[in-house]
Amino acid sequence: MAEIEFVKGNEAIAMGAIEAGCRFYFGYPITPQNDIPEYMSRHLPEVGGTFIQAESEIASINMMLGAGATGARAMTSSSSPGISLKQEGISYMCGSQIPGVIINMSRSGPGLGGISPSQGDYFQATRGGGHGDYRTIVLAPYSVQENYDLTMKAFDLADKYRNPVVVLGDALLGQMKEPLRRHKYRKKKGEKDWILTGAKGRSPRLLKSLYLSEGELTEHNWRLYRKYQRMKREIMYKVEFLEGAKLVVVAFGSVARILKSTVAMARDKGMKVGLFRPVTLYPFPYAALDKLSHKVRNFMAVELNTGQMVEDVKLAVGHKKNQVDFYGRPPGSIPSPDELLEEIKKVYNKRVKK
Amino acid sequence: MAEIEFVKGNEAIAMGAIEAGCRFYFGYPITPQNDIPEYMSRHLPEVGGTFIQAESEIASINMMLGAGATGARAMTSSSSPGISLKQEGISYMCGSQIPGVIINMSRSGPGLGGISPSQGDYFQATRGGGHGDYRTIVLAPYSVQENYDLTMKAFDLADKYRNPVVVLGDALLGQMKEPLRRHKYRKKKGEKDWILTGAKGRSPRLLKSLYLSEGELTEHNWRLYRKYQRMKREIMYKVEFLEGAKLVVVAFGSVARILKSTVAMARDKGMKVGLFRPVTLYPFPYAALDKLSHKVRNFMAVELNTGQMVEDVKLAVGHKKNQVDFYGRPPGSIPSPDELLEEIKKVYNKRVKK
Amino acid sequence: MKQIFKRPKALVDVPFHFCPGCHHGIIHRLVAECIDRYKLRGSTIGVASVGCSVFLYDYMDVDVLEAPHGRAAAVATGVKRACPSNFVFTYQGDGDLAAIGTAEIVHAANRGEHITVVFVNNTVFGMTGGQMAPTTMEGQETTTTPFGREPGTNGYPIKMAEVMAELTGTTFVARVAVDNPKNLMRAKKVLRRAFETQIKGKGFSFVEFLSACPTNWKMSPERATRRIGEEMVPYFPLGIFKEDNASGV
Amino acid sequence: MKQIFKRPKALVDVPFHFCPGCHHGIIHRLVAECIDRYKLRGSTIGVASVGCSVFLYDYMDVDVLEAPHGRAAAVATGVKRACPSNFVFTYQGDGDLAAIGTAEIVHAANRGEHITVVFVNNTVFGMTGGQMAPTTMEGQETTTTPFGREPGTNGYPIKMAEVMAELTGTTFVARVAVDNPKNLMRAKKVLRRAFETQIKGKGFSFVEFLSACPTNWKMSPERATRRIGEEMVPYFPLGIFKEDNASGV
Amino acid sequence: MYFDCIIAGFGGQGVMVMGNILAYAAIREKKKVTYMPVYGVEMRGGTANCTVVVSDREIGSPIIQRPVCAIVMNLPSLEKFGPRVRKGGLLVVNASLVPEEEIRFRGLQTLSVPSRELALEVGNERLANMVVLGAAVQKSGVVHLRSLKKALYPALDRRYHKMIDMNMKAMDRGAQFVEKGR
């Protein structure tokens, strides 16, 4: 297993899922993530798992809700428009505290948009595009290896918090191929004492999200809220080139990957630019960025959209106390490292060299 | 017409719609907004309009997309779970620039939740719960009269910007009855030169959201972005008791209505508390709050959820520079003016009287 | 004296929230009787839908999962695929199954999922206050067809049992009523056959119950019960539309 | 010499993006011919769906609206209700209409919307790379049925024309193929009848086209075209399943 | 002038229509009014209540934790809302369904109305709610009895207008009960 394979990002996700014990996959085709269902349809049967191509994204998420309720590790995947359709189901899963893993290899919006990479679903993923107060952990890989590793992790987190977990990639991370090192999954301990298996020898169990008596739902919401607060333990982020940085670029996922080159180029040119990459988008690493903001005054969010995560950066570092600039490239074209360097230069010259 | 009627909030919305020239309604029943489709089914035929009870919320929003594309004034209404299901369609309408009015008389979430009032859909409404970068104007009435007036306005704004407009109420605003003064709708000028009517004597028209050639979608997204920026002209908010306020409570919709009593009570008790009520939730009145934050240091967001609009308040006034406290009451019980007074007192004593 | 009629064990001893004369109560009891009969109390996973029967879990002494409105068939698919040896049924109203849940029921049926679907057709959206359902009869007044259902605008009452029978994937499809003791006794037998279809691993079974909603029909319970035979049965004929191996009911 | 075959006027003079031998091209042309024949160029509103035919608007010289995947029938409902005197048609693939769009097509049909549905059944999700569709044949290998469609897991190929015919609300329902000149000529006539159904205000018309997808079937265009007669027609019989007033084709 | 009131009972007892009539009466008197209904899950049966606020000035909250007045039509409603009435406030009880001994709230004015008996006197036990409403209005003085009766026209569906006379009689009977103590 330690052999290195050359794998497409989408496939790495499917591999990670199967390795982590996912035995049920429910999905509906949509570009650019079809390698996931295709891989699952071929390889799940080998491990005794079940692959179902559902009639729609809505059916998929609800099949997953059903499988998850029985304690099975289950996954669904889609891309932006399909994820929009799953929002009601995700809200139900959160309300009923049923785990499951949702992959969004997002594409361009709004509407039918296009099939190129995009980060336009940041708000949807981090704020819950469905109704009501709910949150899902959101993991944002930026390499094929992370696609694999974070998908595995997603299953553990889903079970740990009895909550759906979203892996937010995009067309770039799904289509890209890179060497992948597979590794054995070590199962997390823990009995599931809430699952539906038939009430043999015990009193019946019930999984629901309807709470009608006075105050009950308020309490349920606070209980969920406290759970979401506990998720802060899972916060992950990566930093690079922070030494003496005068400007910290904040970015996640595919654009963070591109910026890796850009920031190296900037350093080569003597610009003191660092890179901060949230790996958990929810919970967002507010505290880490806040801490950084005591040393660094200038931040710049870069996203493949017209400005979403930048709000979290502002909330974290307290704009009006610190500078938060933004460069957005909405989907439909992908910025190259060179183009991004130009944008960073503009900000750097304005803020740092002023 | 100047006669005063005693009308349920939901019905006021339906009346406002018909008065504003809405002739097509597509909807699917869900508590607590059923009075809207029921009113429409009875009264649209009187004015030659069409009421369709669709097979689902998804069908409803897509029927509206179809009717809107022909230039008709059309509306759909639902409540939280049903609105979640409309997110893909809303994203398409924004992407294709098709107007329409969407009423969300929101209820408790997450999941099936309950049928009591809630403000848990704030993020969904203001950030777009669907995929991609898109925005809808969000109007938040707080009385039966405003239900009527703002629904009328919603149709004008939808046409003006060729974009769906959301009216965000909740169970309280839908069920409450108050006297209503109807008034004649004055039609806004303007030909619709983009609508589909059959290409007789002209070249064909096309409404779509798919943009595949390199850079085209990026440009489309910026075009939409600029439109969303222009929407700032429509920002509305109301203030009360601002004279010498030491603490400004920020709230919208039903809870703002309840707070009207609370703040009056606080003033009676000599506490210098003011009330700031955003009427447009998107675009949010950032600038007005920012301006206020130069005079007032302490803000408190109050919401019927676990904390959503509070982020916008923080973004507006720059927390870390100003204090932003929060009281949330997630759905399942409604806070009374007295209870809210207690919460405000706590903050007031901590921040102002310290 | 021997007790010759008693409450089934699988029916939790609490009062129903249903309106007076609502047939949901009868249908609940019939389901519970089957659970008793086939000793399924310890192996059943019920899937509740959203409608007047949403509190199914308060009444059935089995594990229950609440599905979003219309999605019970998809949810049950997930449950049954993950737990093939459990007995899995859905309980769905006509709004739930025949309106918003059309795609889910058609495809669960077409896939031949090994589940049992209890479908309650009361020609209205009961829980939400009596709006038109896809099964609402021609001319019937509801809160959203105040002038009566007019096929030109609203289409025709949909015959779900017939549509289900048309699909290759279904094994057992029937329509019953509980409006009088005779029909009720037949319904019991049919429901048992539906249960047996799943128990024997034979595939997808579907039973449509014609059911009275006195409240939203704005009728007395008696009048409502009579309406079933007078108006509904002529349009929605009772009977078994499809079965694997026939044997007289 | 007279030109006895020419490109229909309603078909914009640009190359198709379809793969070599894809029948979508033929079907597009037949639709355009009908638009010409009935002089509908100025009054048609087409509703494009998502699938290989998504660029319908690039090819048809009429107003076109793009519907979200699966929702064309609902979108067309909105269009037609708002513009009852326009000619409104949808053009949908089998993934679009028979999978995600099941509820929308069933209910548009059941309401008897005055629209014409052109349904292209090529037994796969073409655009997304050849995944199983609800219409995929038993045993057929697709990218998501790598070992062939197995009814026990994936269900049976769904016969949409038959399901449509079963619904009370439909007026004209037929299945055709364009795999040889004879079938193609018949298809033309059937499509005209479907157009006439709407033009005469008679209600909902539905034509299912059996169509080859050489690329995803991994066959040469010739082999793919032959497959239609050899494998598809026996399971998906051609013919008119329902019509208002019969008159020989 | 400010008055608020919760009216509660079984679904079917007509508490919603009581609230509506009261609200219309206040509108007739050029007051500001809000009316807020709360239903249970059950379509029929179950419990229901509504809150009516009447004031000279613009009304803030349509929801009241501690009302000035409560009209309770059955025992569960008494138990739920009785304790919430403000000190010195008014508690109107449907004595036909609530045993006298259950009504023991300190510092309140209480008014027990034998609604069923009085309604039967007027001619129909279904008029019980009108009797209670007449009594409550007479006791509280929130609106004139005259306005209350006039309010029947806009408040009731045209179908029921033929019963307006009966309803007025029932209101009168309730008011009379307050005046005369019987």
Added chain:
Amino acid sequence: MYFDCIIAGFGGQGVMVMGNILAYAAIREKKKVTYMPVYGVEMRGGTANCTVVVSDREIGSPIIQRPVCAIVMNLPSLEKFGPRVRKGGLLVVNASLVPEEEIRFRGLQTLSVPSRELALEVGNERLANMVVLGAAVQKSGVVHLRSLKKALYPALDRRYHKMIDMNMKAMDRGAQFVEKGR
């Protein structure tokens, strides 16, 4: 060591497999690699391209605006990617589909490979892509020709393994063309 390259052509010309083989070859040499494909809308026909980055160190962007090398298999690809090659970079052109006169880029090394002719020599015109790839690798030296050939095993589906010999020959022919100029 750092190298990046865009390979572009019609769908069906096998540009994706070229990129894959190159990537596998680099992996054999213990390099870091990324491969990024870009498809058009068309399932068949249309245009396709991929980007391969090879480096000793961890790779940042898998997408390159100005590559060190471009391999263009048809005229549209030349027009699109030719101008993007970095000064002093390498432009490999499929001379069988691109007229010589179209190739006029300053400051680049250009290599025109008559792929069809050479492939036919080896036995099958469908080997044209392998010829071009062999030539490009020989010219750029990004990996050893040996590694490139070995990379056929992991890169090709087992079904096509019987054709590996032919493919190797085609690569050799391409390399030879670079060496000998014919």
Added chain:
Amino acid sequence: MAKVKFREERCKGCGLCVMACPKGILRVSSRINRSGYPVAEVQDMEACTGCTFCAEMCPDVVITVFK
């Protein structure tokens, strides 16, 4: 000899048992239970055959039958 027993507090007075009884010995009385419903009762227990129709038809499982 047969006997039917009513669990009165559960009765909603719907009258379906009355409709169902072939002997016509049931009726909805004017007695009101705690939930505010008039309750069903037997008029002539002697005539009961124990056919269980009333119990089968009762939506609220109010009735049990002995024989």
Added chain:
Amino acid sequence: MAKVKFREERCKGCGLCVMACPKGILRVSSRINRSGYPVAEVQDMEACTGCTFCAEMCPDVVITVFK
């Protein structure tokens, strides 16, 4: 006397016209057009009856027929 004309640059060499021609006078040549497809051609125009089958079957509307 009939004539078929091919708009070669639109041809994708799918061969459906070849299949359709009752006279068997069409074939896909080895000529490649600008899009990289081999194109169809007539071998024996004299034999053409102008039945239009080829044109009807051509998915890319490459063929026009004269008679």
